[in-house]
Amino acid sequence: xxxxxxxxxxxxxxxxxxNLPCNHSTISGNEYVYWYRQIHSQGPQYIIHGLKxxxxxxMASLIITEDRKSSTLILPHATLRDxxxxxxxxxxxxxxxxxxGQGTTLQVKP
Amino acid sequence: GAVVSQHPSWVICKSxxxxxxxxxxxxxxxTTMFWYRQFPKQSLMLMATSNEGSKATYEQGVEKDKFLINxxxxxxxxxxxxxxxxxxxxxxxxxxSRGLPYGYTFGSGTRLTVV
Numbered sequence: 001x002x003x004x005x006x007x008x009x010x011x012x013x014x015x016x017x018x019n020l021p022c023n024h025s026t027i028s029g030n031e032y033v034y035w036y037r038q039i040h041s042q043g044p045q046y047i048i049h050g051l052k053x054x055x056x057x058x059m060a061s062l063i064i065t066e067d068r069k070s071s072t073l074i075l076p077h078a079t080l081r082d083x084x085x086x087x088x089x090x091x092x093x094x095x096x097x098x099x100x101g102q103g104t105t106l107q108v109k110p
Numbered sequence: 111g112a113v114v115s116q117h118p119s120w121v122i123c124k125s126x127x128x129x130x131x132x133x134x135x136x137x138x139x140x141t142t143m144f145w146y147r148q149f150p151k152q153s154l155m156l157m158a159t160s161n162e163g164s165k166a167t168y169e170q171g172v173e174k175d176k177f178l179i180n181x182x183x184x185x186x187x188x189x190x191x192x193x194x195x196x197x198x199x200x201x202x203x204x205x206x207s208r209g210l211p212y213g214y215t216f217g218s219g220t221r222l223t224v225v
Binding site (some may be wrong): 032034036038041042043044045046049051087096097098099100101102103 | 114116142144146153154155156159201203205207209211213214215216217218219221
């Protein structure tokens with residue numbers, strides 16, 4: 001399974017867009033990019049996923065580079081409740097395993 | 111849709127006893143369920159992959175005789191921590207999947223404290 005690299009932590013001002021980068025340079029053609037977040041002492045929450053194209057839903061947007069080696073999760077208007085650890089995960093279509101890295105701790109500040 | 115219920119949310123048990131944790135997919139049939147363990151200030155660590163009707167596949171370093179996993183139906187998987195010891199105290203989380211690309215839904219987790 002492809003590994004991902006994320007910054008350890010980021011800050012964002014409330015109301016501003018939060019852009020969380022992820023590097024997955026060894027991604028294969030059948031591997032999806034998934035984003036989850038975990039708020040303290042809760043189970044991870046699904047945010048968004050993509051294969052090749054950019055995706056948008058009610059929570060966020062996912063921008064995947066053309067070579068698929070990196071992606072960016074965008075929270076358009078961050079709120080204090082978006083403070084969490086964000087995980088970028090690449091999932092193999094073969095194994096289907098969801099392997100977590102260390103993630104990015106996003107702190108949204110007033 | 112895609113709700114996963116995990117029970118109990120917390121449990122305290124005495125050293126040497128066994129504890130069972132249930133994971134149910136409420137509104138979908140889960141072809142695969144995963145069990146994770148998370149220690150404070152650390153990321154989730156995959157323990158095992160559970161497929162309905164077959165034996166679980168354990169990750170390297172996870173004792174299969176200590177962490178018994180049963181996936182008897184498409185909506186229920188259980189994790190039993192046998193002969194629990196204080197070092198087994200952790201946050202245990204399950205996840206269920208209908209298969210890619212539908213993604214994975216997580217339970218709310220179980221805080222196990224062994225005293």
